[in-house]
Amino acid sequence: MSSEYLTEEEHERLQRMRSIVAALENKPVPLWRLFREALLNGGACRDIVEKHVMCKLDGTDIKFLYGVNTETRKLIKRSSRKGELKKGFKVEVRPAPICHCE
DSSP states (O other), X not given: OOGGGOOHHHHHHHHHHHHHHHHHHXXXXXXXXXXXXXXXXXXXHHHHIIIIIGGGOOHHHHHHHHTTOHHHHHHHHHSXXXXXXXXXXXXXXXXXXXXXXX
């Protein structure tokens, strides 16, 4: 929609929508807020993250979460799961099954 064809009312509505979208993009999502609070404030948020979130993640999830940013790296290093971090991923290669189709 070209701005030269908008009425003044449509232009104002478009500007309001753009400002709402910009505000939402800059607002952290609740899960990220929980991780951030766990790192900064510790206490109850840290207990929630360690007892209810981190325990449900497998090794691959922990590795990817570790690579997200410095906050999640610090959080994982402080947690009981820090021993699960490895230098690389273990990739198992299995031979393809043989098909005896006739």
